[in-house]
Amino acid sequence: MTVSRDLMRHVHGWLLLTPAAILLIAFTHYPMVATLIDSFYSKGSAIRPSRFVGLGNYDSMMADPIFWKVLVNNMWFALGTIPVSIALAISMAMLVNQTLPGRSFLRMAYFTPTILPMIAVANIWLFFYSPYIGLIDQIAGWFGLPGHNWLGDPDTVLPAIIVMTIWKEAGFFMIFYLAALQHIPPELREAARLEGATRWYFFRRVLFPLLMPTTLFVLINAVLNSFKLVDHLFVLTKGGPDNASNLLLYYIFESAFSYFDTNYAATLTVVLLALLAVMALAQFFVLDRRIHYR
Amino acid sequence: MPGIEIRNLVKQWEAFRAVDDVSFDVPQGSLTVLLGPSGCGKSTILRMIAGLEDVSDGTVAIGGRDITRQDAAQRGVSMVFQSYALFPHLNVRENILFGLKVRRVAKADQETRLAEAAALVGLEELLDRMPAKLSGGQRQRVALARTIVSSQPVCLMDEPLSNLDAKLRAEMRDEIHRLQRKLKLTMVYVTHDQTEAMSMADEVVLLKDGRIEQIGPPAALYETPETAFAARFLGMPPMNVMPMDKFSERTGLGGMVPDAPANWRLGVRPEKIHISEQGLPVVVDAVDYMGAETVLRVHSGPLELMARIDGRALVEPGDELRLSWAPADIHMFDDRGKRRDLDRSETN
Ligand SMILES: Nc1ncnc2c1ncn2[C@@H]1O[C@H](COP(=O)(O)OP(=O)(O)O)[C@@H](O)[C@H]1O
Ligand SMILES: [Mg+2]
Numbered sequence: 027m028t029v030s031r032d033l034m035r036h037v038h039g040w041l042l043l044t045p046a047a048i049l050l051i052a053f054t055h056y057p058m059v060a061t062l063i064d065s066f067y068s069k070g071s072a073i074r075p076s077r078f079v080g081l082g083n084y085d086s087m088m089a090d091p092i093f094w095k096v097l098v099n100n101m102w103f104a105l106g107t108i109p110v111s112i113a114l115a116i117s118m119a120m121l122v123n124q125t126l127p128g129r130s131f132l133r134m135a136y137f138t139p140t141i142l143p144m145i146a147v148a149n150i151w152l153f154f155y156s157p158y159i160g161l162i163d164q165i166a167g168w169f170g171l172p173g174h175n176w177l178g179d180p181d182t183v184l185p186a187i188i189v190m191t192i193w194k195e196a197g198f199f200m201i202f203y204l205a206a207l208q209h210i211p212p213e214l215r216e217a218a219r220l221e222g223a224t225r226w227y228f229f230r231r232v233l234f235p236l237l238m239p240t241t242l243f244v245l246i247n248a249v250l251n252s253f254k255l256v257d258h259l260f261v262l263t264k265g266g267p268d269n270a271s272n273l274l275l276y277y278i279f280e281s282a283f284s285y286f287d288t289n290y291a292a293t294l295t296v297v298l299l300a301l302l303a304v305m306a307l308a309q310f311f312v313l314d315r316r317i318h319y320r
Numbered sequence: 321m322p323g324i325e326i327r328n329l330v331k332q333w334e335a336f337r338a339v340d341d342v343s344f345d346v347p348q349g350s351l352t353v354l355l356g357p358s359g360c361g362k363s364t365i366l367r368m369i370a371g372l373e374d375v376s377d378g379t380v381a382i383g384g385r386d387i388t389r390q391d392a393a394q395r396g397v398s399m400v401f402q403s404y405a406l407f408p409h410l411n412v413r414e415n416i417l418f419g420l421k422v423r424r425v426a427k428a429d430q431e432t433r434l435a436e437a438a439a440l441v442g443l444e445e446l447l448d449r450m451p452a453k454l455s456g457g458q459r460q461r462v463a464l465a466r467t468i469v470s471s472q473p474v475c476l477m478d479e480p481l482s483n484l485d486a487k488l489r490a491e492m493r494d495e496i497h498r499l500q501r502k503l504k505l506t507m508v509y510v511t512h513d514q515t516e517a518m519s520m521a522d523e524v525v526l527l528k529d530g531r532i533e534q535i536g537p538p539a540a541l542y543e544t545p546e547t548a549f550a551a552r553f554l555g556m557p558p559m560n561v562m563p564m565d566k567f568s569e570r571t572g573l574g575g576m577v578p579d580a581p582a583n584w585r586l587g588v589r590p591e592k593i594h595i596s597e598q599g600l601p602v603v604v605d606a607v608d609y610m611g612a613e614t615v616l617r618v619h620s621g622p623l624e625l626m627a628r629i630d631g632r633a634l635v636e637p638g639d640e641l642r643l644s645w646a647p648a649d650i651h652m653f654d655d656r657g658k659r660r661d662l663d664r665s666e667t668n
């Protein structure tokens with residue numbers, strides 16, 4: 027009696043799970059496995075069908091200078107965007123968490139870039155960065171500085187894109203910090219103040235440690251975003267000039283849809299997934315042990 | 321030396337006056353309780369003494385030095401918050417040492433002061449625990465230890481016991497009182513609980529709507545309340561304060577109900593009322609047996625009152641009996657609620 031009732035419970039459980047599981051397997055797990063398998067095959071064409079080449083694609087990837095270039099670009103992109111946007115997000119959150127006139131307006135203003143789609147953001151910044159007629163060059167012109175092709179110069183294109191991404195992301199991260207700050211009781215600040223703690227001391231010894239869970243969350247998101255966000259490249263640079271602003275995901279897109287080498291794209295995708303997984307796990311395990319959760 | 325003098329203190333929030341012309345002294349080494357209902361301005365006064373809130377008008381002096389505009393950290397005060405304000409990411413040791421580290425006290429000195437404070441409040445075994453793993457009473461002790469290590473001469477407490485259950489509250493109340501006397505702290509203690517005020521205070525400052533209602537030692541407030549509000553705020557159950565015009569007839573009551581204008585009120589503490597052969601005829605509404613005493617809630621016509629009888633009173637709801645009190649136990653309050661002492665020769 028009890029055995030069959032237990033069995034029915036399991037059957038019901040699985041029946042409830044099945045629709046979600048089918049969707050997840052069909053659209054997430056199967057493509058991942060298929061991608062992995064694809065990466066072991068050569069590029070097929072009308073006269074030469076695709077065939078198994080083992081790690082051949084990986085060998086050519088290791089020898090591909092553009093792969094290394096986009097990887098290094100991506101690293102600079104992550105290092106340039108993440109710390110600055112987190113620092114900005116915390117500062118903005120602390121500013122708008124105070125009682126000051128026009129505080130809700132300021133919160134809105136900081137949050138606005140987040141609502142805009144990346145393509146729209148890129149269009150706005152395209153205007154900022156345009157040589158001679160763009161906002162930056164016009165302002166520079168008032169001070170007698172010469173114009174500059176920010177997006178056309180391999181030395182300035184990546185920094186230009188980094189600045190734009192910070193502008194876009196900091197407001198988003200601010201929301202999480204603001205929510206976290208509002209859960210920190212004001213008596214803590216007062217207790218510290220009575221002991222003579224400066225604002226900086228309080229931030230360093232109390233506020234920042236208490237914000238660590240939020241920082242971990244934001245950090246993981248920011249790292250993922252630095253590999254996922256490439257929409258702006260379509261509008262601004264197409265990865266150029268000379269791959270100076272090309273990022274891994276955009277290179278995957280180019281390989282698949284410009285050079286029609288889906289197998290090489292699959293190889294790069296596997297590398298991207300592995301990178302993301304390793305970084306997420308590392309952050310989680312390394313930082314988690316040092317974080318105090320309330 | 322480090323007594324506190326408060327003169328004409330005012331706190332104004334836009335149109336709202338939370339603290340209105342408050343003056344009192346806290347002699348060195350004594351414990352003053354700020355007592356009053358919720359929202360009467362107790363915390364605001366305390367926070368102005370601490371320097372956490374700006375003063376709108378008036379002065380605060382500690383040890384004869386005007387500190388009204390001085391930085392909170394320079395005033396020589398420590399504070400225990402209602403929520404204890406423990407840092408959740410620091411263990412007990414780090415919480416207690418927080419202030420000493422800010423002030424860069426020498427390591428060896430830190431350790432001796434920590435050991436002393438921990439021993440005083442019985443926390444020696446718990447120094448490595450996180451606050452989340454402590455009981456309410458233990459958190460309270462950490463907050464106390466933080467105050468002790470700071471060795472500030474003035475200690476401010478804002479309803480420190482309100483988050484504890486009744487039994488712990490009594491225990492911690494005694495402990496705080498013991499520490500205050502042992503360390504000779506000058507203490508201002510905020511509470512809305514009259515039992516805490518009665519049992520701890522050297523002096524009580526009773527507040528109502530931001531103004532001082534009465535100042536004095538607990539016994540003085542209890543025995544000679546200056547206003548009807550003070551009379552009802554102290555004592556459990558509260559004093560019966562009865563409008564004179566509700567006594568339908570005075571015949572046979574003798575000196576129990578003196579001659580007074582109809583808009584005055586007559587006060588008698590419940591414990592001063594006895595069941596007797598003669599006196600005010602009443603009907604019993606409820607009988608609350610408390611063990612050592614019984615509280616009777618009765619009415620006489622439109623008049624409702626409470627009487628506290630020692631031991632177990634053998635009465636039931638619905639019983640009719642007579643209550644009496646001695647003329648000496650009467651408090652009279654005029655139409656504005658102010659105390660009026662009657663001319664005794666007139667009443668007798
Ligand atoms: N920051 C503030 N702004 C405006 N009114 C306040 C503020 N803080 C307290 N009050 C008001 O001041 C009065 C006294 O508050 P408080 O001192 O906290 O009372 P208590 O501690 O006696 O309960 C209350 O009516 C409260 O609403
Ligand atoms: Mg209060």
